[in-house]
Amino acid sequence: MTAWRTALLCGFAVLTLGAADAPKVETDLLIRGGTVYSGTGEPFVGDVAVRGDRIVKVGKALKISARRTIDARGMIVAPGFIDPHTHMGDDLASDDPAKRLIPAFLMQGVTTAFIGNDGGGTPDVGTLLQSAATKPVGINYAAYVGFGAVRSQVIGQDDRAPTDAEMTAMNGLVGSAMCQGALGLSTGLFYAPQSFAKTREVVELSRVAAAHGGVYDSHIRDESSYTVGLVGAIEEVITIAREASIPAHIAHIKALGVDVQGEAPEIIAKVEAARAAGLNITADQYPWSASGTSLVASLMPLWAQDGGRPALLKRFDDASLAEKLRAGITENLRKRGGADKLLIVEGKYLNRTLADVAKERGEDPVTAAIAVIRIADPGVVSFNQSEADITAFMKRPWVMTGSDASGGHPRIYGSFARKYDKYVKTEHVISLKDFIERSATLTADWFGLEGRGRLRAGNFADIVVFDPKSYASQATYEQPTRLASGVRTVVVNGVVAVDNGALTGKAAGRALPHRPKPGSCP
Structure with missing residues (x-):
């Protein structure tokens, strides 16, 4: 045998032996050595293994090979957070791929969000859920059918009861939306026309x-x-839950304004009595002392909103209504704590309080408010809650973390991170374990999101890895769009969406249609 042929055969043998002996790659991703809060049981230092879009193993010192290993030593590893109350529908359906990533959520570890809250959105839930197939999104999302959207389509903006035919039409829209995958019915009974x-x-x-x-x-x-x-209003929720035989969820639970601050213990007692009586009632909460809404919703009496914005503007010019209108606005301004408690967060008077605007215009706050609303109905941040009420609600085991994400408020960019930094790490209001479970596990369980909210084999691989020393909100009321700090890795359906603290640009989110009760749909 010639020397070159001998060398070739020996080389072939070596190559063959190497291929046969190469260890089999068992997983795509291994998150190694972090403190794992799985959503079940106590935390432990260990590993999470992912193959495809699923978690395949969770445990201590896993002996398993992976295409990629992420060193999570010193980090917290948790289920991706789930936000049950947002207003991110427009961004999720945007033509801009960067908006559809929802970076404000990913950089906090939020991997799933609900839309159509406060009675908003559209009755055409099917189209909303199908949008992700052609417009990839960065997070998972589920959708409600909104009462406001339904009532506006059938009745309009008028303050009146529905006719029998209109009630039948609204029932049909809700039923159709449920069969298209809606989570349930959402309402915003504070807002016209739902308030009617x-x-x-x-x-x-x-x-x-x-x-x-x-x-x-x-x-x-x-x-x-x-x-x-x-x-x-809490008693009304309890009545609806009982009479409709339906699980009921209170959005962004709070005691808003000077007249009700301090009522949290009474509200908690009512909810817990209803729960003890067998009603399935929960709530969510954002960790901010300021709420976010519009100037009209904050100050205009409901009677003045009958018929929508065109009717409101006509009433501004009706001298016979001037005294009544001013009295209503004055009273609502008092409830909100005064003109210096309303920060305008969009439009001509961006980042100025109503008190500042009034001073600038040389007018009283009521006249200034009317002048601003004539231009548009800007969003406002309203400083109206007490820390005692916030912490009282937060401690209850039936209160989930939420953001009520809406424009001009730092809660879009910082709610989950702020809750950890302020109420877990700094003030010790709740434990880290409670924070994680009420930000993921409780929400997934209560809303029936199968395969999410826990780190366990077989579940979808929605995972957040964050630094317990630096995870915090950087958004402020003056600079509400600053991304949170401290998140190292986020995995959405097995795909790394945040890597070493930076967005990867990968859109791996999915629409999550609710499965209607068997036999309830045609």
Whole structure:
């Protein structure tokens, strides 16, 4: 045998032996050595292995090979956070791929969000959910059918009860949306035209959602003392849950304004009595002392909003209504704590309080408010809650983390990170374990998001890895769009969306249609 042939055969043998002996790659991704909060049981130092879009193993010192290993030593490893109350529908359906990534959420470890809250969105839930197939998104999302969208389509903006035919039409829209994958019915009973609906109307529509296995979610009729009062609004939720036989969720639970601050213990007692009586009632909360809404919603009496913006502007010019209108605005301004408690966050008067605008214009705050609204209805940040109420609600095991993400407020960019930094790490209001489970596990379980909210074999690989020393909100009321710090890795459906603290640009999110109750849809 010639020397070259001998060398060739020996080389072939070596190559063959190497291929046969090469260790088999068992997983695509291994997150190694972090403190794992799985959503079940106590935390431990260990590993999470991912293949495809699923978690395949979770445990201590896994002996497993992976195409890529991420060193998570010193980090917290948790299920991707789930935000049950957002207003991110427009961004998720945007033509701009960068917006559809939802970077403000990914950089906090939020991998799933709900839309259509406060009665908003569209009755055409199917189209909304199908959008992700042609417009890839960075996070998972589920959608409600919104009462406001339904009522506006059938009745318009008028303050009146529906006719029988209109009630039938609204029932049909809700039922159709549920069959298209809606989570349930959401309401914003504080906002016109939903505020014009009586409880009985809401109960009837909630029964339709319940028949399809859905839930009821509500921005309650009054978080303050505008109409029925905070206590009365909570009692209405309890009534709807009982009469419609539906699980009920209170959106962004709070005691808003000077008249109701300090009422958290009474509200908690009412909810827990209802839960003890067998009703399935929960809530979510954002960790900020300021709420976010519009100047009209903050200050205009409901009667002045009958018929929508065109009718409101006409009333501004009706001398016979001037005294009544001013009295209503003055009273609502008092409830909000005064003109210096309302920070305008968009439009001509960006980042100025209503008090600043009034001084600049040489007018009283009521006249200034009317002048601003004539131009547009800008978003405002309203400083109206007490820390005692915030922490009282936060400690309850049935209160989830949420953001109520809407423009001009730092809660889009910082709610989950702020809750950890302020209320877990600094003030020790709740434990890290409670924070994680109420930011992921409780939400997934209560809303029936199968395969999410826990780090366990078989579940979808939605994972956040964050630094317990630096995870914090950087957004402020003056600079609300600053990204949070401290998140090292985010995995969405097995795809790395944040890598070493930076967005990868990969859009691996999915629409999450709710499965209607078997036999409830045609």
